[in-house]
Amino acid sequence: MDVTPILDSLNEPQRKAVTGPAEPMLVIAGAGSGKTRVLTHRIAWLIDVENISPHNLLAVTFTNKAAKEMRHRIEELLNIPVNNLWIGTFHGIAHRFLRRHAKEAGLEQSFQIIDSDDQLRIIKRLIKSLGLDDDRHNPKEIQYFINKQKDEGLRADQIDNKNDVDLIHMIKLYQQYQDICNQGSLVDFAELLLSTYELFRDNPQLLEKYHSTFKHLLVDEFQDTNSIQYALLRLLTGVKSTLFAVGDEDQSIYRWRGAKVEHIAQFQKDFPATKIITLEQNYRSTANILKAANAIITKNEDRIPKELWTDGEQGELIKIYAAFNERDEANFIVNRISDWEKQGNKRTEAAIIYRSNAQSRALEEALISASMPYRIYGGLRFFERSEIKDALAYLRLVSHKNDDASFERIVNKPTRGIGAKALDNIRKCAKDNNLSLWKAACFLAKNDPTGTKYNKINHFISLINRMDRETESLEIHDKIDHLINLSELIDLYQKEKGERGLTRIENLEELVTAAKSFDVDNEDEMTMLDAFLAHAALESGEEQAGAWEDCVQLMTMHSAKGLEFPLVFMCGMEDGLFPHQRNILDSKTLQEERRLCYVGITRAEQTLYLTFAEQRRLHGQDNHAPPSRFMAEIPSELKDEIRQKATGHYQSHIHQTKKTPASEAKLPVQLGQRAHHKKFGPGIILAYEGQGVHARVQVNFENVGTKWLVLSYANLELK
DNA sequence: TTATGCGGAATTTTT
DNA sequence: TTCCGCATAA
Numbered sequence: 001m002d003v004t005p006i007l008d009s010l011n012e013p014q015r016k017a018v019t020g021p022a023e024p025m026l027v028i029a030g031a032g033s034g035k036t037r038v039l040t041h042r043i044a045w046l047i048d049v050e051n052i053s054p055h056n057l058l059a060v061t062f063t064n065k066a067a068k069e070m071r072h073r074i075e076e077l078l079n080i081p082v083n084n085l086w087i088g089t090f091h092g093i094a095h096r097f098l099r100r101h102a103k104e105a106g107l108e109q110s111f112q113i114i115d116s117d118d119q120l121r122i123i124k125r126l127i128k129s130l131g132l133d134d135d136r137h138n139p140k141e142i143q144y145f146i147n148k149q150k151d152e153g154l155r156a157d158q159i160d161n162k163n164d165v166d167l168i169h170m171i172k173l174y175q176q177y178q179d180i181c182n183q184g185s186l187v188d189f190a191e192l193l194l195s196t197y198e199l200f201r202d203n204p205q206l207l208e209k210y211h212s213t214f215k216h217l218l219v220d221e222f223q224d225t226n227s228i229q230y231a232l233l234r235l236l237t238g239v240k241s242t243l244f245a246v247g248d249e250d251q252s253i254y255r256w257r258g259a260k261v262e263h264i265a266q267f268q269k270d271f272p273a274t275k276i277i278t279l280e281q282n283y284r285s286t287a288n289i290l291k292a293a294n295a296i297i298t299k300n301e302d303r304i305p306k307e308l309w310t311d312g313e314q315g316e317l318i319k320i321y322a323a324f325n326e327r328d329e330a331n332f333i334v335n336r337i338s339d340w341e342k343q344g345n346k347r348t349e350a351a352i353i354y355r356s357n358a359q360s361r362a363l364e365e366a367l368i369s370a371s372m373p374y375r376i377y378g379g380l381r382f383f384e385r386s387e388i389k390d391a392l393a394y395l396r397l398v399s400h401k402n403d404d405a406s407f408e409r410i411v412n413k414p415t416r417g418i419g420a421k422a423l424d425n426i427r428k429c430a431k432d433n434n435l436s437l438w439k440a441a442c443f444l445a446k447n448d449p450t451g452t453k454y455n456k457i458n459h460f461i462s463l464i465n466r467m468d469r470e471t472e473s474l475e476i477h478d479k480i481d482h483l484i485n486l487s488e489l490i491d492l493y494q495k496e497k498g499e500r501g502l503t504r505i506e507n508l509e510e511l512v513t514a515a516k517s518f519d520v521d522n523e524d525e526m527t528m529l530d531a532f533l534a535h536a537a538l539e540s541g542e543e544q545a546g547a548w549e550d551c552v553q554l555m556t557m558h559s560a561k562g563l564e565f566p567l568v569f570m571c572g573m574e575d576g577l578f579p580h581q582r583n584i585l586d587s588k589t590l591q592e593e594r595r596l597c598y599v600g601i602t603r604a605e606q607t608l609y610l611t612f613a614e615q616r617r618l619h620g621q622d623n624h625a626p627p628s629r630f631m632a633e634i635p636s637e638l639k640d641e642i643r644q645k646a647t648g649h650y651q652s653h654i655h656q657t658k659k660t661p662a663s664e665a666k667l668p669v670q671l672g673q674r675a676h677h678k679k680f681g682p683g684i685i686l687a688y689e690g691q692g693v694h695a696r697v698q699v700n701f702e703n704v705g706t707k708w709l710v711l712s713y714a715n716l717e718l719k
Numbered sequence: 720t721t722a723t724g725c726g727g728a729a730t731t732t733t734t
Numbered sequence: 735t736t737c738c739g740c741a742t743a744a
Binding site: 062190540 | 721729734
Binding site: 358618 | 735
């Protein structure tokens, strides 16, 4: 057998991992060290060399994108399609199990999946129906609580209430929320995992069956697993199966949503025979970039030492730019990209990454005024758009009339005179009689003696029934087409002014097209319709279109994970922004910010810019923040601090920073001192803070009110 | 039922 | 600043 294509491109540790025996294996893969490569080649090796049928392999990822990419790369490697390979996201695979064994899992065969938006709506309604004010009962908090419990594998009755009133209350809400979901056969994301876990836990025979099926289980981004995911993996790994995990604790940036790096240690405890392989050779970035990344990440405690290296070039220094404000920062970046283009490079090779989405605004404005095309990652995806969700809600209600979430969503959309009073009655009736909203509505309408009170409701009921009848035998795309017309959603959006309504209608048309091309090998117990609806919920679709154009890439540091670009700008490098204010005080969260910084830096292949602004307008307020502490963690021999072009009163403060011993700096002002500003006029100094060139004063100006000014710019005339 | 205005909050995000 | 939810008015 010729194993060259599988092994040729691998280095020694990679090869060890790929060809390892059937034993538990943990691959600690630094950024850019060929993590995906190891995983795909391992699978190819198992199939091609070890003669394991794809059907006996289970590969789990976190995102659909990763799953797709992996399948693609395996097929490329083996030159054959591997359709029966179990590969998918945790949720996708859990979903598959649940459809196959809905009965054993205690679910209806045609259960529907709700996304976090639907979930939040249900919770909000629950709070309202209980007459609770959401000051003390923040729906988002309750949602977070419920998901957290589920992620920990806990049902409402399994939580220790610690005799804490608030906790008891939360648990009760959890239970009530769950009752609503069960009533309508609705399954949220966390529930997919929890139900699957319980399914296997409570059905040993079934589990046995899968134990003998899955000879090898492989997990990507292992550091991102939460408790229920890890528990599920453990459960699915039988005595004769082996778990192969790839991850990097330094790239764990999702602790805040339940991911636990601790699973890396837990893995070794649970599988004492575990082999560990560390991949440190990096194939992405220049040596300088890696040195900077290493320097930063070593500042984290409790970390297994690991150091990225390359046999490639030293590369350029990391460029640091101190901008006057966020506009200056944006312009600087746009100009650099412009230069980059002039050197014959592509815009799409340049990425601007930032800590929080709000930062994109100033960048966008600068890009627009420079007429430079750009693309923002993240944001609403296709199936998350409200008009799409409306259309799908019709589809769902027509096919699953007890789906309360969908009922609520569209009962009065477009408005058909069903107001709050009528709905309250329906909700009350539903609650009292343990009925779905649909059934309650039917019941009330039927038993309305006068026949007028529930007139509107009757209309709605006949509309849905008519939809059901008329579209019964149609294919999904025709069905959707009819539904959006019958529902008069189209008319609703036509009335919406501006471009917005037009886009919505286009999106609805796009939905019909999407349904037309929808096709799965539907081997599980699902109707085509349910398969489509599940697809819509689990794969929220592509992000914005326009990828075909050569555009600059904008994204948060989180969404940059896994990507790489020749030219990278990390902007907003200011303490408070990055690391984020909320994560500065606690060492755990600060370390996660630092890992995020490590992730950001390691996105860069050749050129890396770190930029910060002395002054930044945030939430309509001017802020001054010191440069990010992370920049100080990069050794100065790796940094090239770019000076600003002199603009009169303006000078290079970075240069000064180095010279001025910060601790010695004394402010040349006194509280209460009078001052005069060229633009703002006369005022009185109220306060001062900071040191050296970052020292700033608060001045109460007679004409323009109180402002904070950085002394080194303000050119204050002191009296 | 819809329009308007106020107050409060405003990381990060996949499924 | 901008977005949201809520209350109030039209």
